[in-house]
Amino acid sequence: MRWSQYFIPTLREDPADAEVVSHKLLLRAGIVRQLSAGIYSYLPLGQRIALKVMAVLREEMNRVGGQEFYLPALHPAELWQESGRWGAIGDDMFRLKDRKGADMCLGMTHEEVFTSIARNEIRSYKQLPQVWYQIQIKFRDEPRPKSGLMRLRTFIMKDAYTFDLDREGLDRSFADQREAYQRIFTRCGVEFSIVEASSGSMGGSESNEFVAKTDAGEDLIASCSNCDYAANVEKATSRLPLIEDETGPDAPEEFPTPGVRTIEDLATFPGGAAANRQVKTLVFIATIDGKPLPILALLRGDHQLHEVKFTDALGATALRPAQAEEIRELLGASAGSLGAVRAKESAPALFIIADLGLQGRRNMTTGANKDDHHLRGVSVERDIKVDQWADLRTVTSGEPCPRCDSGMLEVYKAMEIGHIFKLGTKYSESMGATVLTKDGKPVPIVMGSYGIGVERIITAAVEQSHDENGIIWPKTLAPFDVVVTVTNVKDEKLRAAGEKLYKDLQHAGLEVLLDDRDERAGVKFKDADLIGIPYRITLGKKIVDGMVELFDRRTKQSQDVKLDEIVAQVQKLALPGL
RNA sequence: CGGGGCGUAGCACAGCCUGGUAGUGCGCUCGGUUUGGGACCGAGAGGUCGGAGGUUCGAAUCCUCUCGCCCCGACCA
Incomplete structure (x- = not known):
């Protein structure tokens, strides 16, 4: 191309709306322009770059047997009602009505459409496995689009779906995709890690997230300095040093704590207790099976609750902190004096879930459910009717690795660039996608789902490869x-x-x-x-x-x-x- | 959805508090001089001051409403 005739509107100055480096540079270099919040146009240079990314995606998908489709972006509501996601997904889905008043939506992902093709056309185990993919636009009405091309409302995604007869087949398909992903990101010049992550509302048994380290990222990753353990903090665990508690009294003792409202207050209060000797009590209202349920979450005083872990552990679809009035009605006290000891006596409906870090702990201090009073000498398992034990706490830098002996976790910021899921039979069962086995019995197809955001690759590449003068494209992506x-x-x-x-x-x-x-x-x-x-x-x-x-x-x-x-x-x- | 900020020329911004001719830099056009790291001189073009309503003799400026964008948080497949 001749530059004199090519449209590359470069900017000398940083645009006022851009905050993160990649956003500034993508605008300044004349690669994209914003149309609306989270909606961008690719200019010619940008389109060339996107096509380079897509070329790599196609080559690597085809290499593992992928067959390229192109599915509609506009979907009838019925399809999503069948899978149950029409109701499960909230405002993140763009919904509209056609002229006849029928409900429609813009696709956020394509499990439903691909599954509907599979159920209509695949009859026999002999037709499996299948590896299907497409490169297509997705729509998500993000509550907060941000950071240029990092969090968009319309974006291009390579999404792939595998269909297998059984779990072993899925394991093989999943491994193929995992390798393909490693090749893709490597070829695109993006430094990445593979981490364990929560599956969220996708469902399924196992998922791997591919993340690129960058301060502009929105995810926190905990990774081991010594072994290959790495996980999103929404999933990450660590080995906690054992705390030896002295045997306390035979029963909890109530004592007055005027003015004590926080963990910190109690730690410095005469006769109080260090934060790691306290039981923190949090009250939430969770929606489980469509019904609101009051939940007590218990953690060590110096630990932070991670809401994704909490939600996953409960199997809840929604979660919110309880309001002050609700707390008082349930427990008879205000936040600051709450505890789980005998809590069910006043609130039988209460569900108590406790973090694993509290297991075996004795002689702890917690709220007495009476304003300005606490209990000491609380032995968790003796004194509290815990309904469920779960990993609820947020790991922090410097904690010991859960997998190896000598490693220490480092927590850093990263952005998600790809995610692969073992879906299992969630969609094939709800939507009736079955094949006949050798014995002539119908079984649901075992599925996997695999996504890569094109804009995320471009963003990660710029975030990781630039200097004070501008972008330094990896050779594969350079326009x-x-x-x-x-x-x-x-x-x-x-x-x-x-x-x-x-x-x-x-x-x-x-x-x-x-x-x-x-x-x-x-x-x-x-x-x-x-x-x-x-x-x-x-x-x-x-x-x-x-x-x-x-x-x-x-x-x-x-x-x-x-x-x-x-x-x-x-x-x-x-x-x-x- | 909660909190904060901002909408003035293509871009970056000043003017608003204290109402009275809409400005600066970059970019753009023309002429000239220059020509290896965002040149210089001269002359120009370019604006419903986001929108609607109100107050006023008079509104970019004050008031009300509204739309949009950015940031923090909540949320997030």
Whole structure:
């Protein structure tokens, strides 16, 4: 392409609306423009980059036997009602009515549509396994779109679905996809980790999340310094050092604690207890099987509840902290003096769930359910009727790894770039997708679901690969392999040399951007750096000696190269596969 | 949904408090000088001040409503 005719509206200044680096650079480099909150247009440069990502996705999906589909983005409500998600998903789904008043929605994902095809067409175990995928637009009415292309309301996703006869088949399909994902992210030049994650409302037994480390990310990942353990904090655990409690009294003792409202208050109160010797009592209202239920969550005083773990443990569809009046009605006291001891006597409907960190603990201190009073000498298992034990606490940096002996967890920010799920039979059962086995018995197809966000890959690449001058594209994603910068287009010799080099490079199989604009050299260098083309060939005064300059965007090194050798050299650098 | 901020030329912003000719820088057009890291001089074009209503002789400025965008939190497949 000739830059003079190509649409690359670069910006000198940071746009006011952009906060994170990738957002600023994607706008400044003329790659995307915002249309509305969480809705962006790809400009020509952006479209080239997106197509590069998609090319990698297609190659790697096809390599593991994937067959590409293209499904509708507009879905009838019935399909989602069958799977149960029409009701399970709230405002995140864009819903609309057609002219006849029938409910429709814009697809957030395509389990339902793919499953409906499978149930209509797949009859026999002989037709399995199948690996189906598509690259398609998704719609999610995010409560808060943000950070440029990181959290969007419409975005492109590669979603794949596998259909197997049994669990073993699913395990193989899942492993195939996992490897494909590793190749995809590696080829796209994104540094990533594979972590354990919550499956959320997708359902299913196991899921792996692919994350890219970046401070702009929204997820917290705990990973071990020593072994390969890594998990989203919504799932991560750690080994806690044992605490030896002395044997307390035979029964809890109530004592007055005027003005004590917080864990910290009680820790410093004379006759109180250190935070790790306290039982923290939190009151929530959870929606389980469609019904609201009061829940007491118990944790060690110095531990933080993780709401995703909590929700997962309860199997709840919604969760909210109880309001002050509800708390008083249930327990007869205000937050600050709450406890689980004998709590069921006043509130029989109460469900008590306790964190594993409280198991075996004795002689603890907690609220007495009487304002300004606490109980000491509480032995958790003796004194509290715990209905369920679960891992509820949030791990923090520095805690010991749960998997190995010597590792320590580090918690860092990352963004989700891909997620793979073993769905099992959730959708095939609810939607009736079965095959006949050898014995002629119908069994539900065992499914997996696998997603990668195209914009997330682009964002992660920019977040991880840029400098003060702009983007440094990984070679795989770069919109062009090389830019030819003619320092002065009014110099006929330079211009002619540029034109010839442009054609020669193209004939050598390279994607070339010829900067033939009537601009000063400085402007061209700045723009070339900003849009991040891996290599720049500069045609300047040395052309009279038959020399050009080759600049490496990543290393910032430049070298003089003979004009008649430059094509071969760039070809070798930019197309290492040849 | 709660809290905060912001909507003025293509972009970044000032003007608003204290009502009275709508401004600066970049970009854009034309002319000239320049030409290897975002040049300089001169001349220009470009605005329903997000929208509606109100107060006032007079509103970018004050009041009410409304729409939109950004950030923090909640939420998030």
